[in-house]
Amino acid sequence: MAEITYLEAIREALFEEMERDANVFCLGEDIAAYGGAFKVTEGLSKRFGEQRVIDTPISEVGIVGAAAGAAHMGMRPVVEMQFIDFVANAYDMLTNYVATARYRADLPCPMVVRGPSGGYVRGGPFHSQNPEAGFIHTPGLKVAYPATAEDAKGLLKSAIRDDDCVLFFEHKYLYRRIKGTMPAGDHVVPLGKARVAREGRDLSIITYAATLWKALEAADELERADGLSAEVVDLRTLSPLDDDAIQATTKKTNRVLIVHEDTRTGGIAGEITARINETCFAWLDAPVLRVTAHDVPLPYAPQLEDFVLPQTNDIVTAARVLAAY
Amino acid sequence: MAEITYLEAIREALFEEMERDANVFCLGEDIAAYGGAFKVTEGLSKRFGEQRVIDTPISEVGIVGAAAGAAHMGMRPVVEMQFIDFVANAYDMLTNYVATARYRADLPCPMVVRGPSGGYVRGGPFHSQNPEAGFIHTPGLKVAYPATAEDAKGLLKSAIRDDDCVLFFEHKYLYRRIKGTMPAGDHVVPLGKARVAREGRDLSIITYAATLWKALEAADELERADGLSAEVVDLRTLSPLDDDAIQATTKKTNRVLIVHEDTRTGGIAGEITARINETCFAWLDAPVLRVTAHDVPLPYAPQLEDFVLPQTNDIVTAARVLAAY
């Protein structure tokens, strides 16, 4: 099996799911003829026609709402946000309409909202966001954010088959930088299950998406320079959180560092810290620590962006403090 | 000095600030002739004219964006959301435009977005929300959520005078149920400062808005039935958080219970727990615990709403567990 990129893995998932189920269709801005701003949907309209790969007007509320309506009727729409930053425009539609549909009106809403997310790409404040916090807070939505090519494919396939609405964040820094070999056959990764990306004994680093790779780098450095054995857990799904995996690693190493690219205040690390407190307090030999972005809009200049976002070194620094506590 | 309600206190603040500063003006749906859905702005248009108390079309994006534009030019707009639930429609405008204006473009954005928030009123899923989590997560926005009539007035006056955008959540359950005596003169309560609402020794309850009153009730019950002395801290401002006050009470009682009406996952309790972990871990004699709403859209029937939202009894139960830990 040849290696394919994270981006190609997503495309493969779309192809396979559209092939498998005639109810799956894609809609978004510039996704048909052009193949999307990042070419994720390239070739889809040629294969499946412009009826199932729909170029829409610039209307995030319209697109997400339309996806919900089609989903009620048994379709399985996959919405592309050209950049995930623009999902903010559909915040009402997603949190008020879509998230509550089943609960308040018994309306099924099987749909996926996917899009290029995250920074480290000099995209500036409106092409680099990590909007997960605003959505994990909303009962009724699920959130996935893969870090590997294998998970990108397997989770997207699960998301499309899921009977609930899944926000599927794709890290654009990983699109063409990360490769993986897809398992043969129908490769599906279940939602809600974290993955131990690296086994370790001395401390746990819980993370997801682009910072997984920085955490793994940091773990190597800690091993090499300090003889510290760090376990790295890739959450993969942010809603629902895999409490079992979080508790297991906490109880194993007794020291937890949470790393995310999102800004600090109100980021998901807080939620995880609270859960660890509630269920594993007696196992903690040190406070749960966080390495996150600074609480500022993400600036564009490389010098500024690099300063604001978490880097491998920051993880190493924090892990040393944690280990020495 | 006569007692006035929480709602009247807000109205007083609006009157006084519009009187004091000709740049202050109000805009929103049905706020002029009708005086707003809850009559908060009643009398304002008569006193200040329809030029300064503007009835707008039903356009949350339009209103918030217009407020931002006017604020850039030196005005101090106060926007009313008819129900705070509809602030979701302006999520992009607030988080992408308003929050970043100063940082990215040196554009001042002194404005207030205020509105009736919260549950316990049989309002159902779209007239009961507590949207703070989606905004404390956004650098550039400030968030206040008063629990007392005095704070409602004093914080709103601060919010209007503040040079940043302040989201000002008013708890509609408290509007006419809570009264207070306003201090004489220019009564201003600074943003960013919590208040110890009740001194205590054995454990701390950190909360805000409507659940402050439930926490105080619970504290009385704990005193009476268990001889436990609970300290109750009213955060008042949620962004920026008063770290000093949080640390002080934690270090004093060594046991912290955070109570909020918002849903559990991704609510502000997680952030507070993380901060306490980071700065006060050695002082903790027990895990930080949370009493919150269940993770479901807020249902309308009294039996359901009461089950989903935190009640005084829940606080008592959790506090006992915490004290006995």
Added chain:
Amino acid sequence: MPTRVAASGKREKGTGKQRAEASPAGLTRAQLLELYYWMRLTRTLEERLVALYRQTKVIGGLFRSLGQEADAVGSAFALRPEDVLSPLIRNLGSMLVKGATPVEILRQYMAKGDSPTRGRELNIHFGDTARGFIGQISPLGDMVPVMAGVTLSFKMRNERRVGLVYVGDGATSTGAFHEGINFAAVERCPLVIVVENNGYAYSTPTRSQTLAKQFVDKAIGYGIPGEQADGNDVIATYEVTKRAVDRARSGEGVSLVELITYRRKGHAEHDNQSYVPVGEIDRWARENDPIDRYVARLRTELGFADDDLRVIDDRVRREIDEATEVAERSAAPEPLDALLGVYASPPAQQPLWFRSGQRAAVDASERAEGWGSYSATNGAASDARLAREND
């Protein structure tokens, strides 16, 4: 102010100087009576709700469509059973036409456990895709994109079904309305958008909502046909909507229909309408009540007997009495039901530890036994257990 309706040749078609026996708009005599039945049912049911509201049996606000019954009933009557409609708070009539029952409405308003939303949502915020109406949410305008999607699915599947979505004059100002209508237009969805211009959005008169001379003018900016009709004339309403429905069904895409009517009650029962010019409400009540107008027409021009109508009035009263009795007997929802069905999977949330009667999961940092045992699949038993534990 019936003069607000610009006379248009098209709109008047089927009314006027016809012989009594000729059925207007191709409606059978049974259908003509049916229109009366739905309007009367709507009004009487709302009157019953007012009575229950005064007895504090209604939880939350009460929204009236007094004086707008023709607009709701006539437009919905243009749909087939397989078509799908998205109502607003003042479309009780449309929902009844589409198959919602009085007992459902009454249970909803009283927040009963066996109401269509099991006590989760207010008033007439409920739906049933089988009967063809979709549960609305409060944020205005949102149903327009949703119905764009519903009808997009009809188009994609080559089903000859049509969708209809209502928006108030006020809701036309929302971004969701704009994005939805434009999206549906471009995708040529089989959708009819009915703007119910009742003169007010809460307290805001139409002139403060838009500078457009009429809402039908908005159709031009979306490149779609627009038609206007007298919303208090049930047959005109039916006809204009039917034309739009027919266009949609034959693949001609989206139409905008403006129905001109008047909101005679306040936004909700608590609203005293102090902002309404003196005499305006009375004038509409006196001169332009849709039921009075239709009754007059049925009696004179269409040649129905007083008895034909009395039979219907009696039937309506009986149905509503029965429905009220049934609805009042319904029980309140079970608290634990609040935790079911946020997701398809998992089908239930767990009760929080301080509610489940068990000790905290955090107690001695040990994961308590029984945590996570509440699930929809072992529903009843676990419900009962937890309910006991909660006592």
Added chain:
Amino acid sequence: MPTRVAASGKREKGTGKQRAEASPAGLTRAQLLELYYWMRLTRTLEERLVALYRQTKVIGGLFRSLGQEADAVGSAFALRPEDVLSPLIRNLGSMLVKGATPVEILRQYMAKGDSPTRGRELNIHFGDTARGFIGQISPLGDMVPVMAGVTLSFKMRNERRVGLVYVGDGATSTGAFHEGINFAAVERCPLVIVVENNGYAYSTPTRSQTLAKQFVDKAIGYGIPGEQADGNDVIATYEVTKRAVDRARSGEGVSLVELITYRRKGHAEHDNQSYVPVGEIDRWARENDPIDRYVARLRTELGFADDDLRVIDDRVRREIDEATEVAERSAAPEPLDALLGVYASPPAQQPLWFRSGQRAAVDASERAEGWGSYSATNGAASDARLAREND
């Protein structure tokens, strides 16, 4: 395809068979040359940016307005210094007219520390209220409500100032556009809304964006005047905008102006325009380049000499050479600058503990000395200290 512009008497006013000396649109001869200067400056500056982009000195994407210079320059030229304009990515020309300088643009694109946004924002996303232009954000349509508010403030203060906001054909589909234009119309704000119809939104042609025959039709739905002009005719653009600006200034409220032009380059430099029909771009370049057209007119009908233009070309080249040299010398921003100015108060965020060189605040759960010592007020000194600590 210049034929896409429907000829209209109004629009043609001031062009045509006039004598060379007569100034079209009441512009002085100096102003006529100025229009040429701004268009030439725009084009040459963008060409320089392309060169820098190829040298990888530009950080991020590069957006061109090739072929749209007339629309940007002509419309902005209708404003007074005290008026305020909100540009889009293809309104480099408008910003230059409003006083933005080439060195600012170059520094922005190269993410320099002394660029107008100090490296925080991309390309021409910057503003200056003193000169009268507002920094845009990426989410399309958002600037329409913002400019409604800017101009609302003019009205409230009885200032005779006017605002102008651009939206692309694509951005007209956004809810923000709709809510903003409707709000501004109802409040009678002194605002001009210019729809730049350049045929595409990224890869999406106008026919997939709206079914409206022309964007100017949207004015009707908002009850405001709408006019259309040939956006590649700088004088027509000026005139139509000037009329709208005059209306706004004299209290007549909002106008919508549609300028028809064509986007000859891709959405950004990386876009290969494979979706464009063969020959379309060439045809526009050959037959309808706004600078070529204006030069021809200046030379023939308006009687300018070749030298008049050559002087300007030379000046433009010189200015851009100088600006490039200056901009290239500028330093990159200081990392710690990223923490300043999120709020007016506090004026700085603190560097996170793992960055500040100090031990964790959590270390032994003791609040470390120095935590919180970074502040904008003791800026320089603390910057230096922290920078050292970061090494």
